[in-house]
C-alpha cells in the first residue's frame with residue numbers, strides 16, 4: 001500500500017487522489033477485501049465520473065459537499081452495508097435493477113433460472129409464466145424482456161418487494177406485461193383461474209437453514225431481508241411447499257424451475273419422488289460447480 005497523506009480535516013479539502021487513498025485506507029482497515037476497487041467506485045459514484053477520470057484527474061480538488069458525500073458512503077460501507085444498497089443498483093441479465101434493503105440483491109447464479117426458462121419458451125410462443133418470490137422482480141423482468149409474447153405473473157409475500165419490482169418493470173418498459181400479486185407462494189394465484197394453464201413456474205425461494213444464519217457474511221446478515229433468505233430448520237421447506245402447490249397450476253409438460261442451495265438436490269429429489277404428478281427433468285450446476293437449479297416437469301396430457 002502507498003503511503004497516504006490523510007485528508008486535511010482543518011481545511012475541509014482534499015484532492016480526488018487523496019480522497020481515494022483515504023477511502024481505501026478506511027475500507028481496508030474495516031476488512032473489506034477489494035478496498036482499492038471499492039474506493040474507486042465510491043468516488044466515481046459520488047462525482048458521477050467516467051471510470052478513467054478517477055485515474056487521470058487525481059489532482060482535482062473536491063468540493064466540500066463532494067468530500068462529505070464520499071465520507072458518508074465510505075462510513076456506510078465500513079459498517080458492511082453492501083455497495084449495491086449504497087448505490088441502489090445491481091446488474092442482472094445485462095439490465096440494471098433498483099435495489100434497497102426491502103429486496104434481496106440479485107445474484108449472478110440466479111441468471112441460470114432465466115436462461116433455462118428461455119430455453120423452454122421460444123420468442124414467438126404465447127405462454128404463461130409465473131415467477132414466485134419475485135423480490136426485486138429481476139427474474140420476471142428479464143424474462144419479459146427476452147420473451148416478448150409471454151404473459152407474466154410475479155408474486156411475493158412482501159408488498160415492499162413488489163413496489164421495488166414494479167419500479168424495475170417500468171424502468172425496463174415491461175410494466176404493462178407483468179401482473180403483480182401479493183401472497184404466500186402460489187396461494188397468491190387463488191381466483192386467477194390459472195389451474196392447469198401455466199407453462200413455467202420459476203422461483204428462487206428462500207433456502208437457507210435457520211442454523212446457518214449466524215455463518216452468513218455481515219453484508220448479508222445485517223442488511224439483506226431475513227425473510228428473503230431463511231426457509232426454516234432444513235432450508236428446503238419452501239421448495240417442498242412449492243412442489244406440492246405447483247402441480248395444480250402447471251399445464252401437462254409444464255416445468256417448475258427452482259433455484260436450490262448447494263447440497264439440497266438430493267433432498268429435493270426425494271420430495272419430488274413422494275409427490276405424484278412430476279418427473280424429475282434436470283439438475284443444473286453453476287459456474288462454481290455447485291448444485292443450483294432443479295427442473296421438474298408435470299406429467300400427464
Ligand SMILES: C[S@@+](CC[C@H](N)C(=O)[O-])C[C@H]1O[C@@H](n2cnc3c(N)ncnc32)[C@H](O)[C@@H]1O
Pocket residue numbers: 103104105106107110132133134135136137138139155156157158161183184185204205206207227228229
Ligand atoms: C431469495 S429472494 C428471491 C428474490 C428474487 N427472485 C431474486 O432471485 O433475486 C426470496 C423472496 O421470496 C419472498 N418470500 C419469502 N417467503 C415467501 C412466501 N412464503 N411466499 C411468497 N414470497 C415469499 C421474499 O420476500 C423474497 O422477496
